[in-house]
Amino acid sequence: MKITEPSPGAPCWVELATKDPAAAKAFYHELFGWRAEVVPDEKAMGYTRMYLGDQLVAGLSGLMQPEQPIAWTISFHTPDTDATADEIADAGGELIVPPTDALDWCRFVIARDPTGAVFSTWQPAALHGVDLLNEPGSLGWVELATRDPQAAVAFYRRVFGWSVNAGEMYTQFGLAGRDFGGMMDMSDQFPAEVPPYWMPYFAVADVDLGAERAALLGATVTLPPTDVPDGPRLAVLRDPQGAVFGIHVAYPES
Structure with missing residues (x-):
């Protein structure tokens, strides 16, 4: 789906x-198959835009702070970052980086969020965001893992x-009748030291081949290819530097 x-x-x-x-x-x-283009502006500090063909699909940067984790961050659109920042604080969230122009x-x-998961908001100016969703090689789903689902839902x-x-087994989030993400209860499935987190899933044509390819490239397959009841086939991977992400079979837009 082109955005x-x-x-x-x-x-x-x-x-x-x-x-x-x-x-x-x-x-x-x-x-x-992503193509990398480093933003030439020195103020961008080497920030890289990742393209699938000529379609923008992701961003990539080095670590800005020594304590910053190696991880994917998901951004949600807002028409007014400052107002959303106030709402986040009022709802019990914590601002790590206050409203800032990129x-x-x-x-x-x-x-x-109040359960500990990190996310970002995005008020477009010259860059509206990604150009593709739900097509092989692009973002297809987002998932929150948390130990307090009720607090997350309210937030x-x-x-x-x-x-x-x-x-019964899974909660999905959506807008205008279209679900774009879900939530998993971490409960006793994760060690206590693993904090709540948001994770992206990228659509692929073949999950099994994708997981096999990732492993050959040095990734760790943390969840092997699995068929989800009433859902897509998926796998969860950790890239060679430790960033966790998922892949799922691309499905036609309904």
């Missing part, structure tokens, strides 16, 4: 912070107005 105008509250950008940008660019090029691209915040409903489709 020309992001929907308020929906995922609109995904960005990797990594200790070795050159190695990360090589890995994702081999896995997804060159002429966007105005953003980085925040932590994201208030901040972004998401709909909540709660099943």
